[in-house]
Structures are given as structure tokens and as C-alpha cells.
Amino acid sequence: MEKELVFGHQNPDTDAIGTAIAFSYLQNKLGYNTEAVALGNPNDETAYALKTFGFEAPRVIKTAANEVNSVMLVDHNEPQQSVSDIEDVDVSNVVDHHRIMNFNTSKPLYYRAEPVGCTSTIVWKMFNENEVEIPKNLAGLMLSAIISDTLLLKSPTTTADDKEAVDALAKIADVDYEEYGLRMLKAGANIADKSEEELIDLDAKSFELNGNNVRVAQINVVDLPEAMARKEAFLKTMENSSKENGYDMFMLLITNILDSDSEALVVGSDDNKATFEKAFGKKLEDSEVKLPGVVSRKKQVVPPLTDAFEG
Template structure:
């Protein structure tokens, strides 16, 4: 069987990399020949999880058509979030937990998407449905993905299925998920050593919102005031990146993983700022707004913005 590559979205997080590794194991047990790769370097949080459970970071690829004829996607489906030459290969499988947008294929494919907190939760269900044993290290990296995406089960994206998966995977991996989860989340909150340019690209995704092209970045911290000391530098970097890449608006969501609130920095035209106010019921003051209880880009940021732009 010809080799296929499995990968998550650009600027990969723990779900994108962890689920790619776990899904590659799952598919190889079913006779496929796959390799988990990544569309970017592992961040600090993901690196912590990989080391904890004995994995090397997947190799980074920029193109895939030069290597394979077919690919499998995890944790994304939108073209602008994927590899640049995706249109030159066949997509055979997708495992996801996001909205489906601008996605089309010529041939039928296996597609499974569920409104749960993490792609690894969907994969956990697939393991269970087929009575497949999950190795301890695979369980550990899947657990890490769910903890990361649900902010230790505190995100509004969290479902009962996520909670069940976390408890089961923690037992298999041999860890206390609450204790390990705090260690994992804190590992990804050290932003002092990174430049503002790195931070606005670390976990950033592009979206089509109505007629606008939006870039929405998110960073997790334990000290929001410390992050906002670099507010002017953040805004300048966002403005520069927006002009260079044709984004109509750029949002940076600074999320406190301890109290589940976010501070948003925003650049865009007057129409976009007005739509932001309509979407969240918050006026931007000096390009900034406080969004209490908002932690999920997927569920609490993109949907209200989409509805507001399309109204």
C-alpha cells in the first residue's frame, strides 16, 4: 500500500500533532502505510507532552505532493489552514471537530467530525468502537490533546464524552490527569522568551468571515497584565502582518488559563470594529476588549463573528 501522510493544521497545537501521531498508529494497525507529520514546529506545550510520553516531534513538511499521492487530515478541513499544495493530492480521510468550510473533494472519502472538545476525543471513540487496545504512550498523547483543547475540561467546548475520554486515557497512561493537566498547560504559558512576531503566529488560523478575511491568533498565559505590557508591539506586529498577507482584520486573543477569561487586541477597519461590537456586545477601547468567560476560538469567537458579518 502506498504511503500517506497524516497531519493537522498549520501552526500546530497539541491536538494537531498529538492526534496525527495517534491516528497514524490507528490506521497502521488497519493495514495502512502512514506517517504523522506536522505543518510547523511543536510549541512548548506540545513539546512537553511529547517528551513526557516518549515521542519525537514529527518532521515538518511544507509540501506533500512531492512525497505522496494521498493524505489524511486531522483537526482541520479548511484549505487556508492546511498544506499549500493540498489541491494536488487526494484527501482520503478527515477526523475533525471544527466547522466544515470551503471543503470539497472529487472522490468519496471517510469523514468523521463531531461537536466535541478535541479531535482526539473522536479518535478515542473510534478505538473503543473497534475494541482496539490503546498503548500507554498513545493514550498519553491523546490525553494531552484533550486537556489542551478543553483547558483541562473547563472550556465550554467540553462535552461528557471528553470527560469520559480523559478519565479513561489517564488510567491507561498512568497519570493523574488534573495534576498532569496543570503541568501541561503551564508549560505552554511562558511567553517572555518569545517575540511578538512569534506569539501572533504561534497559534493563529485564517478564516473567511462573510466577505472578510480574518486572522485570529490565541496565546495562553497565567499573567495577562504581563502580556499586555507589550500591547503596542503586538498591535504593530498585527498591523504589519495583516498588510503583508491581505487580512481585513487581525485578532489576538490572550487567554488566562487559570480564570478562563480573555483579553482581545484587534486591528481592522471601522466596519470590522463595528461588527466585533455587535458580535460580542463589547466596544473596543483603544483596540482592546475584555471577554469574560471566553476561551474557545472555535465555539465562542468564530461563530458569533461569522453570524455578525453575514447578518
């Protein structure tokens, strides 16, 4: 059987990497020949989870067609978030929890998308449906992915399925998920030793919204004032990145993981800033706005931006 690569989105987070490893393991148990790879290096949070449960980081690829004819996607479907030569390979499987956008294939495929907080929750269901046992260390990594995407089950994206998966996986992994989860989130919230260029690219995705190339980045912190002290440096770096990459608008969401509040920094044209204000019903003051309770890019940021740009 021909080998297939399994990977998540660019600028991978714990869900993208952890779920790729889990889904690849499941597919191999079901008789397929797959390898989990990544489209970037793990961030600090993901590295902490990998180390805790004894995993090596997957190797990073830039292209796929030079290695395989077919790939499996997890935690994304939009081509601009995928491997650079995605159009040159067949997509045989997609497991995702995001919107479906600009996605086309030439052949039939297995596609599973559910509106849950984390892709790893869906893969947990698939293990159960196929009666495949989840190893202890893999359960810990899948648990880490759900904790990351749901901010320890505090995000509005969290569903009953996510909570059930967390309880089940924590038992298999033999960890206190609240205690471990806080340690993991804090491991990824240290921004003092990173440059603004690194931070705006750690967890960033591009979205095509009514002809506009919109970049939305997010960083998690435990000290919001410390992060906001770097506001001018962030704005300058976002402006430079927009010029270099053709972004029509760049939004940076800075989220305090301890109280689930955020502040946003926005650069772009006056028209696009006005669209941003329309989306959130708030005025930008010197390119900044407070967004209390907003922690989810998928559920609380992209949908209102989409409506505003298309309206």
C-alpha cells in the same frame, strides 16, 4: 499499499500533532500505510507533552504532492488551514471537530466530524470501535491533546465524551490528569522569552468570513497583566502582519488559563472593528476589550464573528 501522510492544521497545537500521531498509529494497525507529519514545529506545550511521553516531534512538511498521492486530515478541513498544495492530492480521511467550510473533494472519502472538545476524543472512540489497544505512551499524548483543547475540561466546548475519554486515557497512561494537565498548560504559557511575531503566530488560524480574510490568534498565559503590558507591541506586529498577508481583521485573544478570562486586541478597518463590536456586544477601547469567560476560538469567537460578518 501506497503511503499516505496524516497531519493536522498549520501552526499546529497539541491536538493537531498528538491526534495525527494517534490516528496514524490506528490506521497502521488497521492495515494502512501512513506516516504522521506536521505543518509546523511543536509549540512549548506540545513539546512538553511529546517529551513527557517519549515521542519525537513529527517531521515538518511544506508540501505533500511531491511525496504522496493521498493524505488524511485531522483537526481541520478548511483548505487555507492545510498544506499549501492540498488541491494537488486526494483526501481519503478527515477526522475533525470544527465547522466544515470550503471543503471539496473529487472522490468519496471517510469523513467523521463530531461536536466534541477535541479531535483526540473522536480518535479514542475509533480505537474502541475497532478494538485496538492504546499503548500507554500514546494514551498520554491523546490525553494531553484533550487537556489542551478543553483547557483541563474547563472550556465550554467540553462534552461528556471528552470527560469520559480523559478518565479512560489517564488510567491507561497512569497519570493524575489534573496535576499533569496544569503542568502541561503552564509549560505552554510562558511568553516572556518570545517575540510578538512568534506569539501572534503560535496558535493562529485564518477564516474567510463573507469575503473578509479574518485572522484569529490565541495565546494562553498565567499572568494577564504581564501580557497586556506588551499591548502596543502586539498591535504594531498585528498591523504589520495584516499588511503583509492581506488580513482584513486580526484579533488576538489573550487567555488566562487560571481563571478562564480573556482580553482581545483587534486591528482592522473601522467597519471591521464595528463588526467585531457587533459580534460581541462590546465596545473596543483603544483596540482592546475584556471578554470574561471567553476561552474557545472554535465555539465562542468564530461563530459570533461569522454571524456578524454575514449579517
